[in-house]
Amino acid sequence: MPIRFHNTLTRRIEEFVPATPGEVRMYHCGPTVYSTPHIGNYRTFLLGDLLRRFLEWQGYKVEQVMNLTDVGHLLEDAEEGEDKLEAAARKARKTAWEIAEHYAQEFFAGLEFLHFLPAHHYPRATTHVPEMIAMIEALEQRGYAYKVASGNVYFDISRFPAYGRLSGNTAEELEAGARIEINPEKRDPRDFALWKIDAKHQMQWDSPWGRGFPGWHIECSAMSRKYLGESFDLHTGGEDNVFPHHECEIAQSEAASGKPFVRYWLHARHLLVDSTKMSKRLGNVHTAQSLQSLGHSGDALRLALQKAHYREPLNFTLASLDEAERKVARYRDTGVRLRDAAATAAATEAAASTRQAVDGLRARFAEALADDLNVSVALAVLDEAVGEANRRAPHGGDAAALFGLLRELWGVFGLLQKSLESTPLADADILALIAERDAARKARDWKRSDELRDLLKQRGIELLDGKDGARWRRSGR
Ligand code: AMP
Numbered sequence: 495m496p497i498r499f500h501n502t503l504t505r506r507i508e509e510f511v512p513a514t515p516g517e518v519r520m521y522h523c524g525p526t527v528y529s530t531p532h533i534g535n536y537r538t539f540l541l542g543d544l545l546r547r548f549l550e551w552q553g554y555k556v557e558q559v560m561n562l563t564d565v566g567h568l569l570e571d572a573e574e575g576e577d578k579l580e581a582a583a584r585k586a587r588k589t590a591w592e593i594a595e596h597y598a599q600e601f602f603a604g605l606e607f608l609h610f611l612p613a614h615h616y617p618r619a620t621t622h623v624p625e626m627i628a629m630i631e632a633l634e635q636r637g638y639a640y641k642v643a644s645g646n647v648y649f650d651i652s653r654f655p656a657y658g659r660l661s662g663n664t665a666e667e668l669e670a671g672a673r674i675e676i677n678p679e680k681r682d683p684r685d686f687a688l689w690k691i692d693a694k695h696q697m698q699w700d701s702p703w704g705r706g707f708p709g710w711h712i713e714c715s716a717m718s719r720k721y722l723g724e725s726f727d728l729h730t731g732g733e734d735n736v737f738p739h740h741e742c743e744i745a746q747s748e749a750a751s752g753k754p755f756v757r758y759w760l761h762a763r764h765l766l767v768d769s770t771k772m773s774k775r776l777g778n779v780h781t782a783q784s785l786q787s788l789g790h791s792g793d794a795l796r797l798a799l800q801k802a803h804y805r806e807p808l809n810f811t812l813a814s815l816d817e818a819e820r821k822v823a824r825y826r827d828t829g830v831r832l833r834d835a836a837a838t839a840a841a842t843e844a845a846a847s848t849r850q851a852v853d854g855l856r857a858r859f860a861e862a863l864a865d866d867l868n869v870s871v872a873l874a875v876l877d878e879a880v881g882e883a884n885r886r887a888p889h890g891g892d893a894a895a896l897f898g899l900l901r902e903l904w905g906v907f908g909l910l911q912k913s914l915e916s917t918p919l920a921d922a923d924i925l926a927l928i929a930e931r932d933a934a935r936k937a938r939d940w941k942r943s944d945e946l947r948d949l950l951k952q953r954g955i956e957l958l959d960g961k962d963g964a965r966w967r968r969s970g971r
């Protein structure tokens with residue numbers, strides 16, 4: 495089945511053809527670890543997780559890298575100004591290194607809460623400075639970089655005519671924008687820093703241009719090259735990364751290697767909260783941690799953040815999260831029921847037609863996601879599958895096939911991956927299974943009766959047979 499994505503580079507929906515058949519190499523711009531990531535950041539990161547899960551489900555071998563920016567990202571994504579890490583350190587009266595470590599841990603805790611598949615590499619900028627220096631040296635040798643009196647090293651935009659292709663910004667627009675910050679050191683106001691000298695900066699490394707620190711853009715060029723090579727398939731980020739960050743990454747990587755950098759660029763629209771931008775002043779900055787402490791589940795937050803198409807705006811509200819909680823609860827009820835029915839149900843005639851329905855639902859779900867990750871259609875098919883499962887399983891439909899289907903589809907959205915196995919049976923379900931077993935015993939169907947006893951035992955329910963039927967208790971309590 496052909497897969498199609500919207501490529502920011504061409505502004506078109508294109509068939510996705512990775513460089514090596516069956517293998518996908520992709521890079522995601524990760525967090526700048528100067529504060530706890532908010533749920534908007536996770537919306538963008540979830541685009542990467544959805545791509546990973548969907549492509550793996552489709553049989554691709556995926557190599558996934560997400561970086562951590564822990565130096566060099568200046569306030570307002572600007573060319574001049576304080577490093578975000580250093581500003582946070584100053585306010586907290588900590589070192590920039592302590593800030594980086596603390597917020598890296600918060601980021602990983604958020605990933606865990608949201609059940610992300612772990613990427614294959616999470617490179618940190620501060621541990622890849624030699625790779626960045628090597629890349630800047632290559633740019634210098636090829637005539638794309640120049641050093642000025644202060645010791646700063648800049649990328650020479652005039653040498654790279656394709657600059658502006660990703661963002662669609664013309665040279666005139668870029669120059670007009672860049673004029674706000676006049677820096678007489680630069681040959682062209684659009685030139686951007688590769689290496690910076692600033693004696694006040696806490697995080698410093700020796701380099702051929704003096705002790706200093708790397709620019710934010712060179713970090714992603716150097717780290718993606720190290721783990722994925724000079725050319726790779728997919729690169730993602732939030733919409734604000736298109737310019738200048740990704741535009742600059744393309745310029746550096748292609749200038750250094752002489753090869754095309756990334757085949758497909760995917761960008762996620764920003765998340766709004768209560769229809770406005772998240773801001774500390776408005777008190778609407780939600781984090782994974784803040785929602786967890788309100789009692790919310792990672793599954794519901796995932797669903798709430800994944801329910802809109804990645805190129806559409808998504809407005810998050812606590813009410814939408816409550817709605818997602820209810821949906822996840824319904825999914826879980828269905829899942830637990832099917833899990834147990836699948837373990838016992840005998841095959842009937844209804845099973846064949848169920849298997850046909852299962853194949854149809856699976857195919858429609860896959861087609862929806864292959865259509866530039868059309869999650870609205872995919873989630874509607876998922877709900878239809880849940881409805882079918884609830885309708886068919888009690889009437890001899892193939893519960894195992896239905897359960898298998900739901901696990902697959904939930905798996906692509908990363909839902910109910912951990913909780914289902916450990917969810918205990920509801921009392922009503924226990925009583926229903928015991929009644930079924932009592933009936934089997936009366937009918938002297940010992941095989942069925944034993945099956946049901948074993949199933950209950952697996953779920954931690956012990957039966958105590960008595961004259962008036964079985965009593966039960968949860969073992970270990
Ligand atoms: P940062 O930690 O600022 O470097 O951002 C990490 C990622 O989150 C980047 O890819 C940003 O584009 C993305 N991002 C920032 N704000 C939002 C938002 N409100 N909604 C979605 N993504 C965002």
Ligand code: ZN
Nearest residue numbers: 523524714739
């Ligand atoms: Zn990046």
